[in-house]
Amino acid sequence: xxxxxxxxxxxxxxxxxxxxxxxxTQILEDEGYVAxxxxxxxxxxxxxxxxxxxxxxxxxxxxxxxxxxxEFHAELRRxxxxxxxxxxxxxADATVSEKARGIAHVAALKKPFDVDMLLATVGKLCPRAT
Amino acid sequence: xxxxTTPDLEEEPRSREARVRRLAQAFVTDEAMAALRHDLxxxxxxxxxxxxxxxxxxxxxxxxxxxxVKPPRERRGGxxxxxxxxxxxxxxxxxQRRMIGAPxxxxxxxxxxxxAARARASLLNAEGVVVTLTGDDDxxxxxxxxxxxxxxxxxxxxxxMGCLLENxxxxxxxxxxxxxxxxxxxxRDVRVTLERVTSAGDEPEVAFVxxxxxxxxxxxxxxxAFDAFYTTKKGHLGLGLTVARRIAQRWGGSVVIEGGGPGxxxxxxxxxxxxxxxxxxx
Ligand SMILES: Nc1ncnc2c1ncn2[C@@H]1O[C@H](COP(=O)(O)OP(=O)(O)OP(=O)(O)O)[C@@H](O)[C@H]1O
Ligand SMILES: [Mg+2]
Numbered sequence: 001x002x003x004x005x006x007x008x009x010x011x012x013x014x015x016x017x018x019x020x021x022x023x024x025t026q027i028l029e030d031e032g033y034v035a036x037x038x039x040x041x042x043x044x045x046x047x048x049x050x051x052x053x054x055x056x057x058x059x060x061x062x063x064x065x066x067x068x069x070x071e072f073h074a075e076l077r078r079x080x081x082x083x084x085x086x087x088x089x090x091x092a093d094a095t096v097s098e099k100a101r102g103i104a105h106v107a108a109l110k111k112p113f114d115v116d117m118l119l120a121t122v123g124k125l126c127p128r129a130t
Numbered sequence: 131x132x133x134x135t136t137p138d139l140e141e142e143p144r145s146r147e148a149r150v151r152r153l154a155q156a157f158v159t160d161e162a163m164a165a166l167r168h169d170l171x172x173x174x175x176x177x178x179x180x181x182x183x184x185x186x187x188x189x190x191x192x193x194x195x196x197x198x199v200k201p202p203r204e205r206r207g208g209x210x211x212x213x214x215x216x217x218x219x220x221x222x223x224x225x226q227r228r229m230i231g232a233p234x235x236x237x238x239x240x241x242x243x244x245x246a247a248r249a250r251a252s253l254l255n256a257e258g259v260v261v262t263l264t265g266d267d268d269x270x271x272x273x274x275x276x277x278x279x280x281x282x283x284x285x286x287x288x289x290x291m292g293c294l295l296e297n298x299x300x301x302x303x304x305x306x307x308x309x310x311x312x313x314x315x316x317x318r319d320v321r322v323t324l325e326r327v328t329s330a331g332d333e334p335e336v337a338f339v340x341x342x343x344x345x346x347x348x349x350x351x352x353x354x355a356f357d358a359f360y361t362t363k364k365g366h367l368g369l370g371l372t373v374a375r376r377i378a379q380r381w382g383g384s385v386v387i388e389g390g391g392p393g394x395x396x397x398x399x400x401x402x403x404x405x406x407x408x409x410x411x412x
Contacts, residue, residue, distance in 0.1 A: 017176060019176035
């Protein structure tokens with residue numbers, strides 16, 4: 001728990017690579033976030049339908065089986081609850097920044113990323129109560 | 131004859147064949163490169179996060195520090211990753227630029243019937259599978275219907291069609307496992323239909339639909355069939371559908387497994403139709 005017992009921000013990680021998914025969850029938990037992980041867009045959508053606390057940030061891999069990151073994003077925005085939830089695209093796609101440009105509430109980070117850089121970006125998009 | 135109105139079809143057959151082959155190879159190489167690059171960068175990301183976590187736990191005293199785990203600051207994961215990433219990016223972008231350029235807008239009319247006939251003719255069909263083409267644009271001369279022409283590069287369309295036809299022929303051939311005939315179709319048949327896709331609101335599309343009498347997509351295969359290197363066939367690369375879809379998407383079209391799920395037997399290549407005003411009618 002952060003100082004003062006303020007609620008910890010929740011981050012939803014959507015990532016098909018198991019190693020990245022599990023280590024990222026751990027890293028973000030260590031940093032004081034609540035991290036929830038889904039292996040693909042469908043699982044993430046069903047989580048979002050029923051979750052009690054809406055995530056404060058969604059980290060989204062662009063290239064995933066069954067449903068691409070951009071398809072997930074389109075679905076996500078249909079739900080009014082998630083119309084402005086910040087989304088951080090994380091992808092090995094060299095054009096990920098171009099893809100994010102111009103889309104509201106979407107930022108991008110290229111894989112492989114420096115973890116310190118990732119945490120700085122996450123911190124900006126989803127400030128922790130201090 | 132429509133042939134006379136489309137100069138591209140006059141091309142020397144052998145030089146055209148060579149062009150199709152070269153471009154097909156370029157697409158396959160390009161897809162393979164892109165997939166390898168993606169996998170490599172994913173692995174590097176995983177190594178980066180694992181290293182970070184290990185380091186942190188060492189710093190927090192949760193793991194015993196040993197020399198190899200605690201390198202000097204400047205040699206930590208981040209710098210190494212950046213270096214490798216630069217190398218990978220430089221190497222692959224150089225290669226990719228050489229492979230596929232921007233779509234060749236100069237030749238962007240693909241008469242479906244001609245492309246399909248050529249794709250069929252270019253396939254080695256040792257098994258003697260019967261491939262029937264129906265619904266072609268010959269109706270243009272007889273019934274006054276507009277011919278089916280896609281707004282896409284005809285050589286690329288031929289390659290994409292070849293990928294789908296090849297899969298269908300393989301699905302009904304004996305070497306790729308015992309195929310049970312689906313109801314209503316003969317076991318060794320491949321049927322191709324060329325059709326106009328009319329869905330309200332959308333831009334008009336033309337489609338090349340391949341239906342085979344094989345066992346359909348395996349459980350799980352329909353979800354992953356478009357992934358590069360996904361294959362259920364011995365000795366295959368698993369790039370056919372990846373390439374077909376890439377070509378379709380380059381031109382604003384798509385490749386879809388119709389019916390979805392396991393047991394589907396129809397795969398459709400859809401492309402935007404050339405606006406009627408730009409067609410050279412017979
Ligand atoms: N018509 C079909 N019927 C049943 N399964 C199919 C059909 N077309 C594709 N598949 C399935 O999808 C997989 C991927 O197809 P794709 O064309 O990408 O690769 P491939 O045919 O295995 O290899 P390559 O095309 O590189 O020779 C196939 O291995 C097969 O399992
Ligand atoms: Mg194939």
